[in-house]
Amino acid sequence: MAEQEIKPQLLxxxxxxxxxEVEPGTTILQAARKIGPAVAPPAMCYYQPxxxxxxxxxxxxxxxxxxxxxxxxxxxxLVASCLTTVQDGMVVxxxxxxxxxxxxxxxxEFLLLNHPLDCPVCDQAGECDLQNFAFDHGRETTRxxxxxxxxxxxxxxxxxxxxxxxxxxxxxxxxxxxQITNKRVHGVMGRGDAAEISTYIEKAIDNDFSGNVIxxxxxxxxxxxxxxxxxxxxxxxxxxxxxxCPTCSGKVTLWYRGDDVIRVTARKNEWNxxxxxxxxxxxxxxxKTSDWTIEGPTKISRSSVISANKYRRDEIKPSFGQRLAAxxxxxxxxxxxxxxxxxxxxxxxxxxxxLPSALEPEP
Amino acid sequence: xxxxxxxxxxxxPGIETFDVYRKQGGYTAVEKALKTMTPDAIVExxxxxxxxxxxxxxxxxxxxxxxxxxxxxxxxxxxxxxDESEPGTFKDHYLMKNxxxxxxxGMIISSYALGANKSFIYVRGELMYVIHILEKAIAEAxxxxxxxxxxxxxxYDLELVVQPGGGAYICGEETALLxxxxxxxxxxxxxxxxxxxxxxxQCPTVVNNVESIAxxxxxxxxxxxxxxxxxxxxxxxTKLISASGHINKPGVYEIDLGVPxxxxxxxxxxxxxxxxxxKFKALVAGGSSVPILPAxxxxxxxxxxxxxxxxxxxxxxxxxxxxxxxSGGFIVFDETACIVRNTWxxxxxxxxxxxxxxxxxxxxxxxxxxxxxxxxxxxxxxQDIDLLVDVAKKxxxxxxxxxxxxxxxxxxxxxxxxxxxxxxxxxxxxxATQPGAVYRGEMALI
Ligand SMILES: Cc1cc2nc3c(=O)[nH]c(=O)nc-3n(C[C@H](O)[C@H](O)[C@H](O)COP(=O)(O)O)c2cc1C
Ligand code: SF4
Ligand code: SF4
Ligand code: FES
Numbered sequence: 001m002a003e004q005e006i007k008p009q010l011l012x013x014x015x016x017x018x019x020x021e022v023e024p025g026t027t028i029l030q031a032a033r034k035i036g037p038a039v040a041p042p043a044m045c046y047y048q049p050x051x052x053x054x055x056x057x058x059x060x061x062x063x064x065x066x067x068x069x070x071x072x073x074x075x076x077x078l079v080a081s082c083l084t085t086v087q088d089g090m091v092v093x094x095x096x097x098x099x100x101x102x103x104x105x106x107x108x109e110f111l112l113l114n115h116p117l118d119c120p121v122c123d124q125a126g127e128c129d130l131q132n133f134a135f136d137h138g139r140e141t142t143r144x145x146x147x148x149x150x151x152x153x154x155x156x157x158x159x160x161x162x163x164x165x166x167x168x169x170x171x172x173x174x175x176x177x178x179q180i181t182n183k184r185v186h187g188v189m190g191r192g193d194a195a196e197i198s199t200y201i202e203k204a205i206d207n208d209f210s211g212n213v214i215x216x217x218x219x220x221x222x223x224x225x226x227x228x229x230x231x232x233x234x235x236x237x238x239x240x241x242x243x244x245c246p247t248c249s250g251k252v253t254l255w256y257r258g259d260d261v262i263r264v265t266a267r268k269n270e271w272n273x274x275x276x277x278x279x280x281x282x283x284x285x286x287x288k289t290s291d292w293t294i295e296g297p298t299k300i301s302r303s304s305v306i307s308a309n310k311y312r313r314d315e316i317k318p319s320f321g322q323r324l325a326a327x328x329x330x331x332x333x334x335x336x337x338x339x340x341x342x343x344x345x346x347x348x349x350x351x352x353x354x355l356p357s358a359l360e361p362e363p
Numbered sequence: 364x365x366x367x368x369x370x371x372x373x374x375x376p377g378i379e380t381f382d383v384y385r386k387q388g389g390y391t392a393v394e395k396a397l398k399t400m401t402p403d404a405i406v407e408x409x410x411x412x413x414x415x416x417x418x419x420x421x422x423x424x425x426x427x428x429x430x431x432x433x434x435x436x437x438x439x440x441x442x443x444x445x446d447e448s449e450p451g452t453f454k455d456h457y458l459m460k461n462x463x464x465x466x467x468x469g470m471i472i473s474s475y476a477l478g479a480n481k482s483f484i485y486v487r488g489e490l491m492y493v494i495h496i497l498e499k500a501i502a503e504a505x506x507x508x509x510x511x512x513x514x515x516x517x518x519y520d521l522e523l524v525v526q527p528g529g530g531a532y533i534c535g536e537e538t539a540l541l542x543x544x545x546x547x548x549x550x551x552x553x554x555x556x557x558x559x560x561x562x563x564x565q566c567p568t569v570v571n572n573v574e575s576i577a578x579x580x581x582x583x584x585x586x587x588x589x590x591x592x593x594x595x596x597x598x599x600x601t602k603l604i605s606a607s608g609h610i611n612k613p614g615v616y617e618i619d620l621g622v623p624x625x626x627x628x629x630x631x632x633x634x635x636x637x638x639x640x641x642k643f644k645a646l647v648a649g650g651s652s653v654p655i656l657p658a659x660x661x662x663x664x665x666x667x668x669x670x671x672x673x674x675x676x677x678x679x680x681x682x683x684x685x686x687x688x689x690s691g692g693f694i695v696f697d698e699t700a701c702i703v704r705n706t707w708x709x710x711x712x713x714x715x716x717x718x719x720x721x722x723x724x725x726x727x728x729x730x731x732x733x734x735x736x737x738x739x740x741x742x743x744x745x746q747d748i749d750l751l752v753d754v755a756k757k758x759x760x761x762x763x764x765x766x767x768x769x770x771x772x773x774x775x776x777x778x779x780x781x782x783x784x785x786x787x788x789x790x791x792x793x794x795a796t797q798p799g800a801v802y803r804g805e806m807a808l809i
Pocket of ligand 4: 042
């Protein structure tokens with residue numbers, strides 16, 4: 001019997017001047033991702049594999065300049081692109097809207113307000129969504145002079161340590177525990193800026209799939225105790241590998257330092273999302289090369305220091321925000337007495353990401 | 364002459380009991396509705412009445428009801444929002460504790476109109492004694508056959524449940540309330556979907572304020588047109604105003620919408636003027652969330668006309684020169700009130716009550732509170748005022764629920780209209796931090 005597929009009518013949506021066709025029910029964020037990283041809004045809480053995630057961080061706010069072909073009025077407020085579905089003929093402004101750029105600057109500032117900025121001692125540094133977000137969209141100085149909220153570090157179970165000071169309350173770990181483990185024993189307690197991730201009466205998280213909260217955490221709030229302070233991610237080499245695992249897919253990334261596997265994580269896609277979660281045995285117990293069948297070096301397609309100096313230039317176009325940031329960085333850099341800090345030497349590399357000239361396709 | 368739709372019998376001794384309430388004509392509207400009207404006919408009357416939501420947003424109640432989705436085989440719910448926690452607002456509390464049957468009667472009529480067989484009254488947890496009053500009244504109504512199965516032989520069933528809240532302002536936001544009612548953490552939901560489509564337990568739900576629901580008995584008895592004849596323009600009917608602050612007669616007043624603000628403050632019938640020897644300085648017209656206005660703008664529109672107690676007149680001029688009717692929490696300040704201190708106090712409230720779900724509100728409310736605290740206690744910097752304006756702007760409109768706006772507006776408006784007062788605190792910290800010190804510079808006092 002011939003398969004009769006009724007194709008839903010595709011919707012046309014324009015994001016930052018680029019047109020794309022998507023299926024009904026697609027969110028603005030997913031439509032933008034379909035176009036590519038240049039127009040994809042940043043997402044600090046939304047996590048495609050986790051149902052119900054999104055809407056909280058407000059990093060992905062965009063301006064809807066025209067609601068649809070039928071009703072082309074602009075939406076009165078910026079909307080969370082991770083939750084707003086597209087309409088046919090919708091026109092969206094991401095970084096082409098100064099209002100969006102301004103709002104995102106605000107969101108970065110808010111997220112960093114109570115953040116300890118302890119990147120130099122944080123295991124997440126180098127693969128941290130917050131670092132990337134702040135670098136792309138933040139302002140260069142802080143206007144906050146009050147005390148920051150602090151918490152003691154806490155061991156939650158044998159494998160995971162919670163640094164609540166770094167948490168941005170994205171709720172990803174809560175959804176993960178709800179959706180892929182058989183019982184959630186942690187959650188958000190308290191409210192407002194006193195809200196914190198906590199286990200139920202300091203209960204340990206102990207579950208075959210608990211380790212995945214480490215991967216979904218966008219910052220260094222949930223860290224792998226077997227990897228703590230072992231290394232910096234940019235010194236390690238990621239390699240894709242798999243094993244026959246009775247509990248999970250067994251598809252992982254091994255992180256090598258020299259010949260040693262010092263960390264095992266689930267694989268992440270170009271949006272830094274895990275699509276196949278892995279079990280604790282694969283993650284914490286299998287740290288010998290002989291445990292695994294090696295597939296080859298991990299392709300890191302997202303811009304990250306992990307692939308330092310190996311950015312895929314074809315994928316990165318200078319966006320409005322980046323051009324703005326570039327201009328601002330240049331202004332500060334011109335003012336600063338660079339000789340003292342020895343920054344001059346670093347500058348070209350550091351700014352390669354934002355300087356438009358550095359991003360032009362190579363001849 | 365002021366019409367008393369909600370408070371006509373409120374002072375009758377024993378009105379909290381079924382018998383006295385019934386003797387005053389209570390529950391006749393339920394009889395009329397269930398015996399002679401179809402649900403749609405009631406919705407039609409409520410639409411005609413033009414009554415607008417009394418919980419703060421002022422959304423037309425009939426329109427909200429007509430948006431309710433009605434899929435086959437799915438229950439629909441009515442939830443009464445009795446969480447009343449907005450600083451300056453205490454009208455629902457007054458109504459429920461004095462005349463609980465008015466709300467119950469309204470709940471029966473509204474539930475019938477919406478086709479709900481189980482309805483909830485979500486009451487602010489601190490009001491335990493009111494919860495007991497309501498439960499007693501429900502038991503009485505049930506014993507008399509006005510609740511439960513086959514009410515008055517009409518074939519219509521209704522169960523009414525009173526649910527105490529856990530003591531969080533945010534659970535007054537309708538979707539946070541629904542989460543809380545489901546037994547979850549009271550985090551507001553992202554909208555859409557709106558409760559009319561996916562509300563309580565993902566079923567179509569209407570959430571209405573106590574005062575909104577309480578109007579329905581009168582509307583059923585007298586008709587929507589009679590209700591719409593009261594008031595002014597699109598602000599139909601009467602409104603309960605919780606009046607507090609530096610006035611001679613604080614309390615809850617039922618007014619016909621359209622009364623001039625000036626009359627409401629100064630006439631003996633209502634607030635009875637500013638306390639002796641003092642002058643009117645500022646007004647928060649609709650609960651702590653709405654923009655504060657200086658005395659001159661509170662009484663007069665930018666074009667010189669008198670400002671009226673109505674949705675349209677109070678918001679005339681936008682936020683530049685206007686404010687909002689909100690929930691009707693009417694707070695009057697005389698010249699002894701320090702606007703900086705008051706703004707800090709409001710800010711402290713929103714900081715404490717933010718659910719912490721979205722970053723601008725979670726972090727921004729605390730930041731504003733700390734900066735305001737610093738200014739109030741003599742440690743302000745020159746750039747702080749602009750900083751506050753900017754932080755408020757970065758919160759406003761960028762959050763999941765309107766609490767973010769509610770936190771931003773009082774700060775932005777206080778600076779808009781009383782900037783000199785903030786500047787004085789920064790420029791003269793030692794003077795400003797003296798006990799009882801208040802800015803006495805140039806300002807309109809009435
Ligand atoms: C932070 C916040 C608190 C609220 N608190 C209340 C409340 O205590 N009582 C209330 O009736 N509405 C409150 N509201 C408004 C409700 O969300 C909702 O609009 C209202 O209950 C709808 O009823 P109405 O249309 O009859 O006004 C609050 C809104 C927000 C954003
Ligand atoms: S611990 Fe990490 S994943 Fe969990 S809420 Fe905080 S930032 Fe998000
Ligand atoms: S605006 Fe504030 S109260 Fe509302 S959802 Fe966001 S954090 Fe919670
Ligand atoms: S990613 Fe959309 S709000 Fe966080």
